[in-house]
Amino acid sequence: MVADPRTTATDERLDALTLPAGNGWLHAARKDALGRLRAVGLPVRRDEYWRFTNPAPLVRVAPAPDAPTQTDDPFDGVDAYVITIDGDRLDLPDGAPDGLEITTLSKVAEADIHWVRDLYGKLEAAGSRPVSRPFAMLNTAFATGGLAIRVMAKVSRPIHIRTIGGTDPILHHVVKVDADAAVTILESGTAGARSNIVTEVDVADRAAFDHIRVQGPDHARHVNTHLFARLGTGSAFKSFTLSANGQFTRNEAVIELTGDDATAHVAGAAFGRDDLHHDDTVFVIHDACDCESRQVFKKVLRDGATGVFQGKILVKEGAQKTDGYQISQALLLDDDSVFLAKPELEIYADDVACSHGSTTGAIDETALFYLRSRGVSKRVATDLLVLSFLTEAVDEIADDGLRDHVGGLMADWLSRD
Amino acid sequence: MLKIENLHVKLEEEDKQILKGVDLTVEAGKVHAIMGPNGSGKSTLSYVLSGRGGYEVTEGSATLDGIDLLGMEPEERAAAGLFLAFQYPVEIPGVGNMTFLRTAVNAQRKARGEEELSSTDFLKTIRAKAKDLNIDADMLKRPVNVGFSGGEKKRNEILQMAMLEPRMCILDETDSGLDVDAMRLVSDGVNALRDAGRGFLVITHYQRLLDHIRPDVVHIMADGRIVKSGGPELALEVERNGYADILEGAA
Numbered sequence: 001m002v003a004d005p006r007t008t009a010t011d012e013r014l015d016a017l018t019l020p021a022g023n024g025w026l027h028a029a030r031k032d033a034l035g036r037l038r039a040v041g042l043p044v045r046r047d048e049y050w051r052f053t054n055p056a057p058l059v060r061v062a063p064a065p066d067a068p069t070q071t072d073d074p075f076d077g078v079d080a081y082v083i084t085i086d087g088d089r090l091d092l093p094d095g096a097p098d099g100l101e102i103t104t105l106s107k108v109a110e111a112d113i114h115w116v117r118d119l120y121g122k123l124e125a126a127g128s129r130p131v132s133r134p135f136a137m138l139n140t141a142f143a144t145g146g147l148a149i150r151v152m153a154k155v156s157r158p159i160h161i162r163t164i165g166g167t168d169p170i171l172h173h174v175v176k177v178d179a180d181a182a183v184t185i186l187e188s189g190t191a192g193a194r195s196n197i198v199t200e201v202d203v204a205d206r207a208a209f210d211h212i213r214v215q216g217p218d219h220a221r222h223v224n225t226h227l228f229a230r231l232g233t234g235s236a237f238k239s240f241t242l243s244a245n246g247q248f249t250r251n252e253a254v255i256e257l258t259g260d261d262a263t264a265h266v267a268g269a270a271f272g273r274d275d276l277h278h279d280d281t282v283f284v285i286h287d288a289c290d291c292e293s294r295q296v297f298k299k300v301l302r303d304g305a306t307g308v309f310q311g312k313i314l315v316k317e318g319a320q321k322t323d324g325y326q327i328s329q330a331l332l333l334d335d336d337s338v339f340l341a342k343p344e345l346e347i348y349a350d351d352v353a354c355s356h357g358s359t360t361g362a363i364d365e366t367a368l369f370y371l372r373s374r375g376v377s378k379r380v381a382t383d384l385l386v387l388s389f390l391t392e393a394v395d396e397i398a399d400d401g402l403r404d405h406v407g408g409l410m411a412d413w414l415s416r417d
Numbered sequence: 418m419l420k421i422e423n424l425h426v427k428l429e430e431e432d433k434q435i436l437k438g439v440d441l442t443v444e445a446g447k448v449h450a451i452m453g454p455n456g457s458g459k460s461t462l463s464y465v466l467s468g469r470g471g472y473e474v475t476e477g478s479a480t481l482d483g484i485d486l487l488g489m490e491p492e493e494r495a496a497a498g499l500f501l502a503f504q505y506p507v508e509i510p511g512v513g514n515m516t517f518l519r520t521a522v523n524a525q526r527k528a529r530g531e532e533e534l535s536s537t538d539f540l541k542t543i544r545a546k547a548k549d550l551n552i553d554a555d556m557l558k559r560p561v562n563v564g565f566s567g568g569e570k571k572r573n574e575i576l577q578m579a580m581l582e583p584r585m586c587i588l589d590e591t592d593s594g595l596d597v598d599a600m601r602l603v604s605d606g607v608n609a610l611r612d613a614g615r616g617f618l619v620i621t622h623y624q625r626l627l628d629h630i631r632p633d634v635v636h637i638m639a640d641g642r643i644v645k646s647g648g649p650e651l652a653l654e655v656e657r658n659g660y661a662d663i664l665e666g667a668a
């Protein structure tokens with residue numbers, strides 16, 4: 001009998017990993033995820049969900065060896081409570097803002113913290129239906145570290161999770177935002193040569209969760225992230241990702257609106273060149289009435305870079321008055337770069353307003369000439385037009401200060417790209 | 418200052434000759450006007466001089482103070498002192514007018530080996546010049562030309578010119594779409610820049626603009642050539658009789 005390549009690859013990868021010891025609830029959750037993973041196996045190229053992105057860099061036993069260079073703190077100058085995760089080292093500094101309960105995954109393993117137990121691996125498992133997300137299962141099973149954050153009030157200062165170093169970290173964060181509470185989480189890093197990061201977010205009624213993530217600009221990194229969110233009545237969820245350079249990035253988001261009047265906005269701005277492969281895979285599920293969702297994804301690609309967008313809005317039966325919007329756009333700076341988009345709408349309610357669009361375009365030569373005729377070099381003029389194109393995604397950041405900061409960061413990274 | 422000799426230009430993509438031997442010299446301190454029927458090649462001449470793609474020079478030359486313009490990139494021509502006020506100014510969403518102007522001013526200064534303008538000096542200068550052109554703070558903040566009215570776009574072109582202080586200014590139908598007051602503002606802006614070291618090439622269809630910006634020489638362009646040159650009275654003749662007589666006389 002010829003062995004199935006999926007089974008062989010899965011076995012090889014799992015054999016090289018060790019399930020952390022223990023006998024508490026966390027261990028049970030890990031074993032459950034491992035069982036689910038064994039049942040589906042790691043993805044292969046021909047899987048529908050991996051049609052545009054070759055999963056091989058995530059499947060192979062060891063990551064590509066070039067360790068990325070460490071970068072400066074991209075949120076330098078922003079007043080935030082900074083938690084640094086350096087490889088396996090994770091220390092919680094003093095001075096956490098009021099209204100928070102923060103602990104680490106290694107600590108909760110021994111304690112019976114019910115809110116963590118009720119969340120860890122739960123949204124991930126729910127998010128694996130109907131499409132399985134094997135790398136998230138792998139993460140739940142083998143996570144080497146992570147944070148458990150409970151938000152009990154409107155927290156004034158952002159929390160910055162800064163991930164640096166390591167070679168192949170598997171990080172798993174859970175965030176629970178209580179009713180009427182609010183928090184802003186900043187995330188940055190190049191977490192090792194290859195990183196697998198899962199974040200599960202439970203946003204209770206009338207609560208607000210704001211997420212701003214910056215990735216890059218190291219070329220060597222391979223990143224796979226999953227953001228699973230469940231939204232209660234009247235809650236607001238926002239997530240924005242700036243991604244610069246990076247050989248391989250797949251950012252997945254699964255957001256389920258379970259309470260009426262909730263809003264979910266996900267956005268991303270990405271740019272890069274050469275062998276860059278950037279994939280945004282987003283699934284928004286409307287399972288309640290009067291909710292609004294919005295997806296805005298922009299990519300600028302040059303010198304043979306590849307961009308992927310898979311975005312789906314599912315409106316379940318009874319989710320009336322849903323307002324769903326999705327736009328994905330790529331600016332290709334040459335003929336060698338490609339953008340592959342698969343926008344999808346699946347609607348089972350009759351009183352909804354949903355729209356989606358996807359465009360691929362080249363730089364506007366007339367605009368380029370106009371700028372150059374004023375003495376601006378071709379390089380700078382192109383950058384200005386690229387920034388102008390990406391701005392619509394950055395505008396999704398609600399906070400003026402943070403939006404300006406990320407805009408500045410983007411301009412800076414672009415000028416060095 | 419600007420010397421164009423026997424300039425022949427065709428479209429890059431098709432076999433269509435547009436300029437068929439243009440000869441024109443603009444001396445420093447002088448204002449030359451070009452008039453001519455629609456489609457005669459006036460805008461094409463301005464684009465070829467400033468370096469827009471899509472055209473191929475098949476014969477002839479164009480120099481600015483003896484330097485070959487045609488071999489340079491558009492931004493190099495700008496740094497050398499050439500400026501074109503566009504017939505159709507381009508909208509650039511997402512790029513602030515002020516940011517764009519500061520980038521342009523400093524890029525040119527850098528290219529000429531001069532020091533960059535500090536933000537305070539830049540702000541002071543732009544505010545004063547914008548005020549003269551009746552351009553308010555909001556227009557400076559908005560993205561370049563986006564949502565500007567036709568007249569606002571033209572005034573914005575003149576603001577750019579005033580900020581960049583080019584030595585050779587080409588104005589392509591800057592008067593079109595301007596109301597009477599805006600025409601005066603724009604003309605005042607241009608006249609304020611007139612000096613012994615600067616040349617102007619003003620493309621227009623109407624005598625009205627030339628009442629404000631008095632030309633030294635008027636040229637008539639037809640079918641890709643300058644067919645007649647003369648003093649300001651030539652523009653008056655066009656205004657009175659149209660092009661028919663002139664073109665017949667030239668043929």
Ligand SMILES: Nc1ncnc2c1ncn2[C@@H]1O[C@H](COP(=O)(O)OP(=O)(O)OP(=O)(O)O)[C@@H](O)[C@H]1O
Binds near residue numbers: 435455456457458459
């Ligand atoms: N890129 C192009 N593609 C096709 N035709 C062109 C192009 N550029 C110029 N032409 C043609 O060349 C001729 C000259 O055009 P141009 O715009 O220079 O005329 P103009 O004298 O400025 O006219 P107007 O007074 O209407 O502004 C026209 O017939 C025009 O259609």
Ligand SMILES: [Mg+2]
Binds near residue numbers: 459460504589590
């Ligand atoms: Mg014209």
